[in-house]
Amino acid sequence: MSVPKPSLAEIAPWSTQKRCWASLLLVLYLVVVISGPMTNPIATEELTGPIGRTLQPVHQSLFLGHGYRFFAPNPGPSHLVVFKIYDGADLKREGMFPDVARHWPRVIYHRWFMLSETLFEEMNRTPNQASFDETQNYLNKQIERFEGAGQGGMTRPLVARRDRLARLYPLSIRRIDDLKYRVAQKLLENFGGTRIELFVQERGLPSPADVALGQKLDDKSSLSQLYLIGEYKRDDALPPSPAGSVR
Amino acid sequence: MTSPSSMLQNYFNNWLVAWNRFWFERTDPIVLSLLRLLAGALILYTHFAWSFELETFFGSRSIIPETYRSQLTGELDFFWSHFDWMPSALLWPSHVVVLILMALFMVGFQTRITGIATVFFVISYANRATGAQFGLDQINAFLALYLALGPSGEYFSVDRWLKNRAGQSAVIPGVMTTISTRLIQIHMCVVYFFAGTGKLLGETWWDGTAIWGAIANLEYQTLDLTGLASHMGIVNIITYTTLFWEVSYPFLIWPRLTRPLWILMAFLVHLGIGITMGMMTFGIVMVIGNLAFVTPQFVHGFVHRQRA
Numbered sequence: 008m009s010v011p012k013p014s015l016a017e018i019a020p021w022s023t024q025k026r027c028w029a030s031l032l033l034v035l036y037l038v039v040v041i042s043g044p045m046t047n048p049i050a051t052e053e054l055t056g057p058i059g060r061t062l063q064p065v066h067q068s069l070f071l072g073h074g075y076r077f078f079a080p081n082p083g084p085s086h087l088v089v090f091k092i093y094d095g096a097d098l099k100r101e102g103m104f105p106d107v108a109r110h111w112p113r114v115i116y117h118r119w120f121m122l123s124e125t126l127f128e129e130m131n132r133t134p135n136q137a138s139f140d141e142t143q144n145y146l147n148k149q150i151e152r153f154e155g156a157g158q159g160g161m162t163r164p165l166v167a168r169r170d171r172l173a174r175l176y177p178l179s180i181r182r183i184d185d186l187k188y189r190v191a192q193k194l195l196e197n198f199g200g201t202r203i204e205l206f207v208q209e210r211g212l213p214s215p216a217d218v219a220l221g222q223k224l225d226d227k228s229s230l231s232q233l234y235l236i237g238e239y240k241r242d243d244a245l246p247p248s249p250a251g252s253v254r
Numbered sequence: 255m256t257s258p259s260s261m262l263q264n265y266f267n268n269w270l271v272a273w274n275r276f277w278f279e280r281t282d283p284i285v286l287s288l289l290r291l292l293a294g295a296l297i298l299y300t301h302f303a304w305s306f307e308l309e310t311f312f313g314s315r316s317i318i319p320e321t322y323r324s325q326l327t328g329e330l331d332f333f334w335s336h337f338d339w340m341p342s343a344l345l346w347p348s349h350v351v352v353l354i355l356m357a358l359f360m361v362g363f364q365t366r367i368t369g370i371a372t373v374f375f376v377i378s379y380a381n382r383a384t385g386a387q388f389g390l391d392q393i394n395a396f397l398a399l400y401l402a403l404g405p406s407g408e409y410f411s412v413d414r415w416l417k418n419r420a421g422q423s424a425v426i427p428g429v430m431t432t433i434s435t436r437l438i439q440i441h442m443c444v445v446y447f448f449a450g451t452g453k454l455l456g457e458t459w460w461d462g463t464a465i466w467g468a469i470a471n472l473e474y475q476t477l478d479l480t481g482l483a484s485h486m487g488i489v490n491i492i493t494y495t496t497l498f499w500e501v502s503y504p505f506l507i508w509p510r511l512t513r514p515l516w517i518l519m520a521f522l523v524h525l526g527i528g529i530t531m532g533m534m535t536f537g538i539v540m541v542i543g544n545l546a547f548v549t550p551q552f553v554h555g556f557v558h559r560q561r562a
Contacts, residue, residue, distance in 0.1 A: 015271065019278035021429055026278050033277060033433070040441060044448035067332035070377040070395040075445045077389055079452030081459070082467030085474070105473060113476075114303045114535045118311070118386040120473055122318075125385040175328045182325035186318065186385065193310060193317040212470045215463075215483040224472040224480065 039065050043072035052164040085120070086127035087208045088190070089233055092200035099200045103208075126190065127207050129183045130236060139176050143169060191239035202240050206233040277436060280427035282550035284557075286401065286434055287362070287409035290369075292542045293397045294360030297376060300394060300535060302353055304379065311383050312349075314342035323384035335382040336375070352379075362411020369402030393539045396441050404434025438546040443504035445543075450500035459497050462490030468531055476532035496523055507547055520544040 019026060039062055046059025059072070066072025092100040102109075104123055110116035134142070146169040153161040191203045209231040213222050222228070256264075310317050320338060324331035340348060352375045359368035376398045380391040407413040408425050417423070458464040466489050469479045482489050499519045506512040521541055528537025 015274055018271065019274040019429070020280060021278055026274065029433070030273070030277070036437075037440065040444055044444065063327065064332040067327070068334070069399065070380055070392070073392045074452070075389070075392070075448040076452035077449045078464070078468065079449060079459075080454075080456030082464055082471065085471055087473075107473075112303050112306065113532050114300060114390070115306050117388065117390075117533065117535075118307065118383065121388050122386045178325050178328040182319075182322060185325070186322060189315075189319050190317055193315065196315065197310070210472060212467055215466055215470075215486055215489075218470065218480045218483040224470060224475065229472075 038062075039069075040071060042066075044074050044076075047072055047074040048076065052168060082212075084209050084211045086123055087210060088123040088126055089206040089208050090191075090194050091204045091206075092195065092198050093202040093204075094200050100198050102194075102198070122190075123207075126183075126186065126236070127209075129179075129186065130207060133179045133183060139172070142172065146172075187237045188239060191237060192242070195239070195241045200241065202238070204235060205237045205239075206235050208233050277433060278429050279432055280429060281431040281435060282427045282554075283405045283408040283425065283431040284550045284553045285546065285548055286404050286406045286431050287411065288553055289397065289438070289542060289545060290362060290365065290401045290406035291360060291410045292545070293394070293401060293539070294356065294362075294372070296535065296539055296542065297372060297394050297398060298353065298356040298360050300390060301356055301375070301379060305349065305353075308345060308349055311386060312337050312379075313345060316382075318383065318385050320382075323381055326384065333381045333384070335378045337378065337382045358412075362407040362413050365405075365407025365411060365413050366402070369398070369406065373398040373402050388536070390533075390536045390539055393445070393536075393543055397438065397539070397543060400434045400437045400441070403437070404430045406434070435546055438543060439507075442543045442546065443507065446500050446503035450497065450503065453497055453500065459493060462486075462493045465489050465493045465496065468527075471531075474531040474533070477530040479530055495519075499523065513547060517544050517547055 015023075021029065042055065042058050042062050043066055045055045046062075050056035050059050059066075063072070087103045087105070089103045090101070091098060092102075104110065105116050105120040107116060110119045146165050150162045150165050150169070153159065153165070187205060191205055195201075195203050211229045211231070213224065213226070213229055218224075304311065319325075323333045327333075336348070337345075355368050355371045355375065359365065359372040373395070376391070376395050380387050380395060383391075405428060414425075453459045453464070456464065458467055463486070466482070466486070468474060469482060469489070499516065503516060507516045521544075524537035524540040524544075526537075528534035
């Protein structure tokens with residue numbers, strides 16, 4: 008004996024019209040959700056990039072659009088922001104963030120950790136002026152090449168990329184300079200002092216063999232050299248941001 | 255013999271039924287209510303913790319420039335935060351109000367209203383703290399969003415207690431419960447899919463040493479597992495298991511046969527990360543998201559066993 012299949016109305020109590028509209032909204036919403044990690048941190052020039060930029064208002068408004076690449080592609084070394092605060096010529100305080108002894112509870116420690124990683128990442132991924140100019144020259148040559156060969160259609164994504172980079176580069180420089188400045192001023196405000204030097208430092212991951220031979224994770228040999236990223240006086244006005252000052 | 259057109263018709267009809275069953279059948283909101291209670295508690299804690307550094311991150315001279323998040327995209331700026339237009343004198347009073355609203359959402363009082371307020375403030379805090387946010391904020395935000403969308407205050411809530419007192423004791427399963435739960439489930443799959451496939455690009459996930467990268471990172475460490483340096487075979491197994499579980503999650507979390515195992519793995523992986531790498535809040539929020547895959551019957555059974 009076959010059991011009669013339940014009708015759609017029995018399964019789903021909403022009217023057909025209501026279900027159709029809801030389905031449409033759900034599909035559109037899922038496109039928004041999936042397009043986030045499809046466009047961040049990497050996107051194609053002609054497909055996902057433009058889709059991501061079109062959907063940016065929704066992503067930004069609803070706090071979607073994240074990449075979700077946790078611990079990918081590899082769990083890497085960590086990055087510290089080290090600071091030296093001076094009162095006149097005297098070194099008043101030396102510290103760093105994140106600092107497990109000072110930042111508590113743990114979720115707050117993690118906020119400081121993310122801030123130090125953000126600063127490092129910003130510095131690391133933003134090219135200096137020479138590299139930026141080199142990229143622009145390369146793109147210009149490519150565009151000329153395609154135009155010379157009568158392949159004008161091929162230049163569109165290159166032109167778009169060149170123009171976008173040209174528009175975003177000064178903003179990146181400004182953004183990083185602003186961030187460094189505010190970090191410096193906040194540390195001076197919190198700890199006193201008249202002048203501050205900010206550094207970034209990488210703590211490498213010791214190999215299993217090194218650790219098996221007795222190396223501790225806090226061994227100084229894992230630390231890179233300090234890399235000066237800025238020097239500020241208390242309540243200094245934010246200096247103008249010449250292109251390329253980031254590194 | 256069945257003709258191709260009738261096969262196609264049959265396939266389309268089955269697809270339609272499956273789609274409607276997936277999104278639009280009625281579901282008991284007990285799972286959603288449990289998620290509200292747990293996610294609400296975590297969201298409250300996450301934002302309470304900001305109290306220790308409120309001036310530093312949200313004050314008028316915050317460590318992160320107000321313009322930082324808009325400069326990140328450089329093109330469109332639809333990021334928003336109430337901190338942008340709030341007088342600095344109201345920083346602490348508004349923070350207390352926000353915590354009260356989040357506490358009310360957690361206990362399920364006026365859940366719809368406090369739920370919407372919670373989403374608003376979770377996003378608002380996260381946007382203002384761009385540069386210091388991480389996965390926790392992302393999961394907090396979408397959980398709050400979907401919990402505000404569905405009737406998450408039907409169980410374990412003050413709203414329910416008030417309804418019971420007024421004699422409205424029946425909980426009616428609804429379609430919005432299904433939609434909210436499905437959105438959480440799908441969003442979790444999206445998170446794991448991209449987290450997993452992102453790892454496939456990393457050589458340490460292939461040579462089996464990725465977990466060593468987590469163990470040997472001093473800034474993350476809360477439990478010393480460096481003794482595993484002499485037992486890299488175990489590290490290899492944990493690495494491959496984690497990778498396989500994460501990549502396969504969007505596919506194997508749905509079948510009834512594999513679902514309990516994949517949820518169990520979520521508990522092990524995320525609480526393991528929480529205990530050893532000091533990311534307990536992130537571990538817990540991921541576990542909470544995974545609970546969206548638990549059936550209402552299971553939660554009812556669990557509650558009855560606790561009461562018995």
